[in-house]
Each structure stands twice: as C-alpha cells, then as structure tokens.
Amino acid sequence: MFSRLRFVRQSTYPSLRYATGTFLQTQSSVGTMQSTHEMNSSKDHKMARCYQRSRRRNIARNANNPVPITVDVMAQPPRVRRTEDHQDRNKPLEHDWAVHDPIGGASHYFGSNGSFMSYIASSSQYTDVAQRPIRIHIGAQPNCRPHIGNLVTFTTAFVLASSIQKLFPSRKVEVVFTFVDSAPAVGGAREIGGIKYQVSLGRTGAADKMGQSFETFLQSISTLTKIPVQIYDQSFWRSNPHFPSVMKKIASNYGKLSPLLRDKLVIRAPCPVAGCGLTDKHGINNNYTTPGTIQFTCPIHGAHHVDLSATSDLQRLEFNTPMRNLVRVILMGMDETADWIQCTAGDYAGFYMEQLLHRPLRVLTEHEGPVPYILYAPLVQDWSGAKLSKSLYVKHGAYDYLIQMARGYMLDSDLFMAMDHGLEGLVSLVGDWVREPFRLFRPYSVDYIHCELQKRGMRNRPSISEGFGKGSNLVK
Ligand SMILES: [Zn+2]
Numbered sequence: 001m002f003s004r005l006r007f008v009r010q011s012t013y014p015s016l017r018y019a020t021g022t023f024l025q026t027q028s029s030v031g032t033m034q035s036t037h038e039m040n041s042s043k044d045h046k047m048a049r050c051y052q053r054s055r056r057r058n059i060a061r062n063a064n065n066p067v068p069i070t071v072d073v074m075a076q077p078p079r080v081r082r083t084e085d086h087q088d089r090n091k092p093l094e095h096d097w098a099v100h101d102p103i104g105g106a107s108h109y110f111g112s113n114g115s116f117m118s119y120i121a122s123s124s125q126y127t128d129v130a131q132r133p134i135r136i137h138i139g140a141q142p143n144c145r146p147h148i149g150n151l152v153t154f155t156t157a158f159v160l161a162s163s164i165q166k167l168f169p170s171r172k173v174e175v176v177f178t179f180v181d182s183a184p185a186v187g188g189a190r191e192i193g194g195i196k197y198q199v200s201l202g203r204t205g206a207a208d209k210m211g212q213s214f215e216t217f218l219q220s221i222s223t224l225t226k227i228p229v230q231i232y233d234q235s236f237w238r239s240n241p242h243f244p245s246v247m248k249k250i251a252s253n254y255g256k257l258s259p260l261l262r263d264k265l266v267i268r269a270p271c272p273v274a275g276c277g278l279t280d281k282h283g284i285n286n287n288y289t290t291p292g293t294i295q296f297t298c299p300i301h302g303a304h305h306v307d308l309s310a311t312s313d314l315q316r317l318e319f320n321t322p323m324r325n326l327v328r329v330i331l332m333g334m335d336e337t338a339d340w341i342q343c344t345a346g347d348y349a350g351f352y353m354e355q356l357l358h359r360p361l362r363v364l365t366e367h368e369g370p371v372p373y374i375l376y377a378p379l380v381q382d383w384s385g386a387k388l389s390k391s392l393y394v395k396h397g398a399y400d401y402l403i404q405m406a407r408g409y410m411l412d413s414d415l416f417m418a419m420d421h422g423l424e425g426l427v428s429l430v431g432d433w434v435r436e437p438f439r440l441f442r443p444y445s446v447d448y449i450h451c452e453l454q455k456r457g458m459r460n461r462p463s464i465s466e467g468f469g470k471g472s473n474l475v476k
Pocket of ligand 1: 271272273276278300301
C-alpha cells in the first residue's frame with residue numbers, strides 16, 4: 001500500500017483544499033490516491049461552490065458543443081504558440097493541485113533516506129573519517145541579490161550538512177561559500193577587433209554592493225540550522241597549496257583539448273596596467289607554448305604573462321565557469337584535510353558536467369583521483385518550466401508578473417528575509433526533500449514554492465512594499 005502511495009501527495013493548500021479533495025475523491029475509486037479531504041471554514045465552502053459552478057459550466061459547454069475529432073497523420077504538427085501570439089494567455093491551466101513525485105534516475109536509486117544518506121556518508125576516500133571535517137561547497141556570482149533559485153540551492157547545502165552532522169556527531173560539518181567575483185560586471189563587457197573583453201565584478205567593487213545580501217542570508221540560515229559557514233572569494237582556491245601544480249598541468253596539457261572544448265574552458269588574467277583590467281573573455285589570444293607560464297593579451301597594452309610558479313602572479317588568474325569548476329573539483333579531490341561535497345543548481349546536471357568536467361578532467365590533468373560528490377539542488381522554474389534566471393532578471397527585467405502577483409520576494413533575498421517565517425518555511429520545505437530524497441532529484445515551479453512557503457507559515461509583513469520595481473536588484 002505504501003509503495004503505491006508514497007510518491008503521490010495531495011495538496012493541502014488551504015484555499016484549494018476542496019478542489020484537491022474532489023479530484024482525489026474521484027481518483028480514490030480506482031485506488032491510486034488517498035483522500036483526506038475536509039472543509040472547515042466558510043471560505044472553503046465558498047471556494048468549493050465556486051469550483052463546482054466552474055466545473056458544471058465547463059462540462060455543459062463541452063456537452064453542448066461537441067468537437068469532432070479527426071486525425072490527419074500527414075498534416076504538419078501545430079506550431080507551438082509563443083507568448084506574443086497566445087490568445088489564451090490569461091486563462092490559467094485548470095489542474096488538480098495533486099503533487100506527483102515520479103521516480104526515475106537518481107530518485108530511483110537514491111530515493112530512500114537510508115540509501116541516500118549512507119551513500120553520501122561513503123564519500124570519504126580516507127580511512128581516518130572520524131577526524132575529517134566534511135565541507136559542503138556552494139557559490140554564486142554577486143551580480144545581484146540572490147533570488148529564490150539561489151536560496152533553494154544554499155538551503156539544500158545547509159539542510160544536507162545538518163543531516164550529515166546528525167549522522168556523524170563527531171565530525172565537523174560546515175558550509176563553504178565562495179563568491180565568484182571574477183564574473184563580468186554589468187556594463188563591463190567590450191568588443192575590440194572582433195574579440196570580446198570584460199572587466200570583472202571584483203575589480204569594479206560592484207561585488208561588495210550585493211555581497212552583503214548574500215552574507216545576511218548565509219549567516220541567518222547558519223544560525224537557524226546550527227551549521228557554521230565560511231565565506232570566501234576566489235582567492236580561497238588560488239591560495240590552495242596544490243593550485244600551482246594543478247595549473248601547470250592544465251597549461252601543459254591545454255593543447256590536447258579539442259578546439260570545440262578549448263573556447264568553453266577558459267583561463268583569464270586581467271591586464272595588469274593600472275585602471276585597465278581588460279580580460280580576454282574566451283581566451284582567444286592566450287598562449288600556452290612556454291612551459292610554466294601562460295601569456296595573455298590586452299588589446300590596448302599588449303602581451304602580459306602569468307608565471308605559474310610565482311604566488312603573486314597566480315593570484316591574477318581567473319576562470320570561466322566550467323574551468324573554475326574543473327580546477328575546484330581537482331583541488332577538492334586532492335584535499336588531505338577534509339572531504340568535500342559540491343552543491344549546485346540542477347541546471348548544471350547532465351550534459352554540461354559530463355562534457356565540461358568529466359571529459360576534460362582526464363585530458364587536462366591525467367587526473368585519476370577521487371571526484372567529490374556533486375549534489376544538484378532542485379532547480380526553481382518559471383511558469384513555462386524554464387530556469388528562473390538571474391541574468392534575465394538583471395539584464396532584461398524579466399518576471400514582472402511575479403512582482404505584479406506580490407511575489408517579488410522570489411527575486412530578491414532582501415525581500416525574502418523581510419517576510420515572516422520565510423526562512424523557516426524554506427528550511428522546512430527543503431528538509432522534507434532531503435528526508436524523502438525521491439523528492440530531491442527534481443525541479444519545482446515558482447508557483448509550487450510559493451504555495452508551500454505559505455502553507456508553512458510564511459506571511460508578508462505589512463511594512464513590506466511588494467511594489468518593488470524592476471531593476472532595483474541590480475549592480476550599478
Ligand atoms: Zn590593458
């Protein structure tokens with residue numbers, strides 16, 4: 001009985017209880033779902049009557065206007081309508097509010113709490129595990145304040161750390177957050193001679209403006225979950241004792257990469273001339289032919305190089321996202337002092353990690369050591385199923401509908417932190433996913449997250465204005 005019911009949960013959103021109950025009651029006749037439907041307020045009864053009227057109207061309309069069904073197998077498939085020509089865009093989909101958690105992939109093999117946690121616990125390659133700390137890594141570009149997608153990833157890391165801590169009371173479990181201050185600053189991109197250059201966030205000081213919002217959230221959730229957090233910038237990895245040797249190996253093997261991979265795994269160094277800082281975004285003019293050095297080119301001031309044996313030179317190195325991930329994974333695997341687990345958003349799972357981490361890992365470093373576990377936090381998706389994108393919000397003011405629907409807190413962690421019981425609700429929600437991992441390996445929509453947070457007690461404080469305008473959450 002349990003095995004049939006465990007992956008189908010019913011919605012208990014207060015205002016939608018009747019709709020759910022009706023659906024489940026119907027389904028219960030075929031024995032696939034259970035119904036615990038109840039109505040206990042006049043509001044529920046009003047919703048119920050409204051729902052019934054709507055259903056009767058729809059049934060009558062369909063009965064009076066039967067649509068003949070014909071299938072022309074040679075016909076062109078209908079064109080998928082996009083927002084701009086979607087005449088029915090104001091009609092919400094009438095669904096049943098039932099939440100399904102079908103198993104597949106990781107949720108099939110790691111779907112029970114016991115199998116998931118015991119597998120995570122086996123991550124150590126060393127025998128002295130009782131003394132070794134466990135570090136769970138998260139990171140982000142501070143190009144704007146974190147949105148709900150970032151917060152879900154961060155919360156997954158803290159909740160996972162808390163679960164592991166309970167499993168291993170003798171080991172120190174902590175979260176390590178690294179700012180990606182080498183990401184391009186807003187307005188810092190330039191194109192010269194057909195080649196793209198950028199100035200990084202760290203050089204403009206823009207990272208500091210948004211960094212405080214990240215730290216506020218991280219410190220708050222650290223207090224709530226009792227898991228310590230260490231916050232660093234990218235110099236944390238550059239200062240690793242293995243960093244020089246790893247970089248020498250990568251530089252000497254770089255030519256073995258296929259050209260198609262080379263422009264996706266990029267090493268950068270900003271021009272050292274004071275006030276310049278221009279960086280070849282795709283490393284087009286990088287030169288790796290001199291052993292122990294990498295030569296870079298500024299379009300204005302000419303060639304400059306990084307000596308991979310010089311500590312001060314190594315601190316100038318920056319990476320694009322895949323190369324940064326590759327270097328970080330190698331350094332984590334070489335760490336003799338701690339076991340590492342990476343926690344990152346679900347959009348990095350699959351083809352990205354297979355082609356841009358595991359494939360070049362052997363080519364660039366001849367690396368055969370352990371690769372730390374990577375846990376992909378559930379991706380938060382917009383109404384269409386696309387990732388809730390920080391870049392689209394920052395650059396194009398996307399998701400205005402969330403602001404119009406008084407859900408601006410999903411785009412801005414400062415607004416989220418100002419909600420009553422928002423953080424507690426999020427920890428509770430993610431805690432359920434980690435306790436029942438068959439719910440962990442899947443994405444969730446903004447609508448689902450909002451309903452769950454409300455169900456768990458999140459409320460808007462009267463003093464908070466939801467009229468938070470587009471573009472306010474930007475690095476200027
Ligand atoms: Zn320059």
